[in-house]
Amino acid sequence: MRHPNDNSFAERRKAAADARRELLAKFASAPKPSDPAMQERRAAREAIVAAREARRAERDALKAAESERILMEAAALTAAAEAHEKAEAEARQAEINDRISRVVADEAARKAERDRRYAARKARQR
DSSP, X not given: OOOTTOOOHHHHHHHHHHHHHHHHHHHHTSOOTTSXXXXXXXXXXXXXXXXXXXXXXXXXXXXXXXXXXXXXXHHHHHHHHHHHHHHHHHHHHHHHHHHHHHHXXXXXXXXXXXXXXXXXXXXXXX
């Protein structure tokens, strides 16, 4: 059974040709690149792109400045920690040197006392 609105090949071909013609007419009536309205739109897009690039450059500069500040703070903290460690090491070394000098002094005092007792004993024997 045939449908009453069944298109024949010629009708379908004619409809396709009409559609192509309408599409070409649509593109032919489109504004050209030299059209002032198109130039305004292009200029507006270029201004938006330039503003976006400027914002991106500013954001990158701020990030670089912040990272530089963080690096400087880290370097300062590291230097302070190293100075603190050096001061602690010097204090430990001074304490060790003091302990060593007291031990040497005590040893010298013991030796002097021993020598004095030995000399006293020898003096009594003579």
